[in-house]
Amino acid sequence: MNLHELSTQIPMDLNGAMERFCGQEAIFKKYLKRIVDDAAFDNFKTAANNLDDKQQIEFTAHTLKGMFGNLGLSELYNLFSSIVNDVRSNNGSKLSELIPEAIEKTTKTFDLLKELE
Amino acid sequence: MLKKHKQQRIIDQIRLDKRIKMSNKFSNTYGLIIFVVFIIFAVCGLVLLKKSIINNADAVGYNKASDFARQNKTLYLNKVNNLDLVVFFSSAIFEKNSTYKDSNVSFEAWLVSVEHILESKQNIFEYNIYANLNGVIYPRSKHISVATKKIIDEAIREAVKHKNETIFVPHSDVFTNSGGYALAQTIGRGADAIIIDYEPKQKSLYNISEHVADSNNFYLNDSHNYYLIDNEGSLIYYYDNIGLNFRETQQSIYRHFKTLTSDVESIQNKKAIYYNTSDGKKMCAYVIQDPDTGWYSIATLPYDEVIADFNTVTYIFIILSAFLLLTQWIMLLREHNLSAKVEMSNEALKVVGNSYQAIIRINFKNASFSILKAPDVLRQQLGDSTDFRELKRKLRQFIHQDHLDSFLDNYSLSNMEHLSINKIRDTGHDYLVKFYGDQYKWYNIRLLFDESLDLHESILSLKLVDDEKIRENTERELLKNALQSAKNSEEAKQAFYSSMSHDMRTPLNGIIGVCTLARTHLGDPERMSDMLDKISSSSKALLHLVDEILEVAKPKIEQNLEIEACNLKEKLIEDLSIFTFTADQANKKFEMSIDITHENVKCDIKKIRQILNNLISNSLKYSEVNTVVKLSIKEMKVMGAEQFVFVVEDNGIGMSKEFLEKIFEPYSREETKKHVVGTGLGMPIVKNLISLMSGDIKIKSEQGVGTTVTVILPLEACEEQRFNQTEANINDQNAAFDLSGLKILLAEDNKLNMEIATELLEMRGVNLTQAWNGQEAVDKFSQSEINYFDAILMDIKMPILDGCQATMAIRKLDRADARSVPIIAVTANAFSEDISSTIAAGMDAHISKPIDFNVLLTTLNNLINKKKE
Missing domain, CATH: 3.30.565.10 (Histidine kinase-like ATPase, C-terminal domain)
Structure with missing residues (x-):
């Protein structure tokens, strides 16, 4: 699967990301694949097991938000932004809805990233 | 809403009826089985009873038939004896007198006298004694009817056939509608014979109702009918209350003669022989045959009379069964009506019971308990124990330390007794209990007493009330806080009023004082002007105070x-x-x-x-x-x-x-x-x-x-009105400024983000120094030469020291560039409190992730140029 095909499968700001990476597709793809192996997502899932520790959930979601933002994965960026916002503004009242969706979509995205050429 | 409620009630009722039907179906089936078994046993009993009654009737019938036969035999034997005597004496007479001619007169007289004597001994039969001597019938004086002649001739024939034997010749008279019989025996060796003919004295002998004179005659008063018939079916005599004459009776008996006499097995086993009369009535016959005479002594009884008692019993049984069925039906109906109520009560009790985690019955007199419901963990601990002290010991393990003393006090045996004596029916407290997991939860533990229990018994119940308790505690806390807040507010208000009154009085006093003073200086314009200024100033101050109060009150x-x-x-x-x-x-x-x-x-x-x-x-x-x-x-x-x-x-x-x-x-x-x-x-x-x-x-x-x-x-x-910054202007400015050659300290804790940022910045020619947390950023900055770094890009959320703490630390460093080095917050968060935190910490700018390099360029351009200025 190439980048273009990936962008049809998942919502992403491909142009913005490529601009950020100065058009260096290889480097961009390298980091896209790297993100799958990063511990940040596992840390988030671990934190998500305890909804009472909202601080940890915010911290791990905040990390992922930055990572996904840098790599133009806009849907995931927005999802994790919502989680951070919910903890900061609503005391995490919607976490039980947001977290499962975020995990599901992140897993799906990671599965697609594994197929990236 | 009402309609929905009504519909719900209908649905609930249907469900309840279904459950009751299921319950009743089981009890009805059970009841039906019991009833069927009862009927089977009853029918068997009735069958056995009938059999017994019939057997008894057979025994009685055969007894009566035997008695009848015995009597008949006795009578017959008497008559045979009589005949023997007459024959003997007749022989003696003829031997004494060699010829008949001379002795006949005396013999005739003798016959007549014997006849009179024998007849006088009884009153049932007429005795007619005849002698056939050389073909002449004596006594010659007796009138002999044609019918009698026939009988005599027959008797003589039979006697000659069976010399020296007593022969029996039954006969009936259609005119007199009576029956009789003749006994005959030969005298000597010839055809001479003595014939005794027995005729019943009364024609209606056989009809019991007319036989008042024979009221002592057993056979006439018995319910059985008695018949004596010879071995050819001729009726000799009978006693019955059927009402037929002799001829009709003879015909009736003869009709059934074969039936009555051929069933040898029944006769031998002394079982009744059944036959139907011409009018369809079923009769039982008990038949005894005399082995000597071959005569049949028969006792009969209508079958209906035999089983009359059985029928009575059967009717009673049917009535009782019907009554039983009716009673059961009424009880079932009542039960059905009660079932609904009981089912509802049971359902309600079940629901109530389900809401309790433990229900334990305690006898505080003998310090024992029995568990009605309890958590598995408690049951396992208690095993088979029924000792209340053991229960308390085990419960201690589950109850929070802080509540233990209160629990032991309130639920002691002595306290239970005290509560029972004082008729305190319901008392309880909330305790923290840990049955499951590691978390203590609130349980309401209650002691309940009731008259339906034994005098020394109570019920200990445990109900989980954690949510309610937490809610209650929260509400109490809120109320406490609200009260405190109200108190504080009131105190603050009082302080405010006190201060306010002072603050308002000050300018007011000033105004009043100056006004008073002004009156004394009316002619001094300069002083007046000064006083007016003071009044104006105080008024404004007062007005400002009032404005602020109104602002808050708005x-x-x-x-x-x-x-x-x-x-x-x-x-x-x-x-x-x-x-x-x-x-x-x-x-x-x-x-x-x-x-x-x-x-x-x-x-x-x-x-x-x-x-x-x-x-x-x-x-x-x-x-x-x-x-x-x-x-x-x-x-x-x-x-x-x-x-x-x-x-x-x-x-x-x-x-x-x-x-x-x-x-x-x-x-x-x-x-x-x-x-x-x-x-x-x-x-x-x-x-x-x-x-x-x-x-x-x-x-x-x-x-x-x-x-x-x-x-x-x-x-x-x-x-x-963006005349200062158009996008073109921004691009123009940025075009003249690039990142290449800039020495930037990058503080970032996430490895991948660091790699990406490093890659992106170095791609643009930045000379990058990495710091993995806030402390490292402070250390690297403090260890660098003055003005080495052109800018610091600081992540906010980092371990050891976060971005704000690191910035404050850098700003406090005693070096020339500590306060001037541009520090830019690079973070994914854009909350206003984050921005204010970064600014308060001393950061110069705030850019968000993902990094927009145009924004970064602009920001760095502005900051670095400003620093140069």
């Missing part, structure tokens, strides 16, 4: 923003310059710097002015002589929106940490400086206004050092 709903486009810089310079003069008057200094890209914004300038007025006023009020108060206004772009940062900084007297915690509470004032006029409402008003504008405020203060107040307001730049 309901929030009335607080709307009046957004209009304006040149923020010009307005603020115009409005706030007065403070330069005010400060100067108090031997203090006020400085203002405005560094914003978008001067024309849409905002509620009045409220912004009010905010800044309050803050600057406070700084000037709560400071000593020579204090410097600085107002700086900056603009930051965060996530595409302009955020305006207003910082009011002073080196005044500062505020204590305790006061900072309640600075935004109405009426709160720190009395660190005397004679300061104020309502304590200024900061609450400021906070309210900032919130209204979706902004944020942060206050940093230290007593004896000073105070820094940072206010961040998101204001919308006016598009048509």
